[in-house]
Amino acid sequence: MNLLLHTCCGPCTIYPLGVLRSEGIAVTGFFYRHNIHPYTECRKREDTLKAYAANVDLPLVVQPGYDLEGFLRNAVFREKNRCDVCYHSRLEETARRAREGGFDAFSSTLLYSRYQRHDRIREIAEAISAEYAIPFVYRDFRVGWTEGVMESRRLGMYRQPYCGCIYSEKDRYFREEKPAKSHSGDR
Numbered sequence: 001m002n003l004l005l006h007t008c009c010g011p012c013t014i015y016p017l018g019v020l021r022s023e024g025i026a027v028t029g030f031f032y033r034h035n036i037h038p039y040t041e042c043r044k045r046e047d048t049l050k051a052y053a054a055n056v057d058l059p060l061v062v063q064p065g066y067d068l069e070g071f072l073r074n075a076v077f078r079e080k081n082r083c084d085v086c087y088h089s090r091l092e093e094t095a096r097r098a099r100e101g102g103f104d105a106f107s108s109t110l111l112y113s114r115y116q117r118h119d120r121i122r123e124i125a126e127a128i129s130a131e132y133a134i135p136f137v138y139r140d141f142r143v144g145w146t147e148g149v150m151e152s153r154r155l156g157m158y159r160q161p162y163c164g165c166i167y168s169e170k171d172r173y174f175r176e177e178k179p180a181k182s183h184s185g186d187r
Contacts, residue, residue: 002026003137004098006090006108007060009045010052011152011159015144016109017058025137028059030097032090034067036164042066048158061097075167082167083117084124091125095132105135112141112148115163 003020007013007029020027031049036042046062053060074089075082091108098106106129110121122138129136152159161172 001104001137002028002102004028004030004061004094004101004103004106006030006032006094006106006110007049008032008090008109008113008164009160010048010157011148012109012112013049013052013058014151015148016107016112016139016141017056019139019141019144020107020137028061028103029053030094031060031062032093033063034065034071035086035090037068037169039066039068041160041164041169044158045160045164052155052157063093084120086164087117087121087124088128091121092128092132095125095128095134095136099132099134103134105137107137107139109141111139112145114142114145118142 001024003025005013005016005020005027008031013029017027017029029049031046033042033046036045050060050062052058071086071089075085087110090110091106094106094108097103106125108121108125110116111118118140125136125138149159
């Protein structure tokens, strides 16, 4: 089987790639970049993934351009469901490229993360699979989370501190300041 694997980053590619290759599947990576903010973060992730792919002989397709505005237009006013919007855009583009590129199937490293909504990813991917008439290969890669993290650290890979979009960056770093307590007697 020849599979196009949506790869969100280098560290999250390690374990799924090993599993798929152990099953005899020929894997090509696909890096989708429109959702990652800021651009400097996108480049760090892309550069890390490219270096890893070169080291493990993983063919890699990198999405051209950087349509942050398009991603934001799709997510704005849908902030509570922004992850579904993001999953859909990444998985749909992967399925489209897989079908057009003559791949047998597609999958995603999103299925590796303990922090992603696994059931929604699977549900969205299966709907896209039916729409694009290309099989979605489902695996629960979360069982290899610790192994992948340890290997990425051993390799000295850049490990991102948040999922990728501007909203997840805010969730990670912004904390509402609490008003200072007033002390009686202070005048």
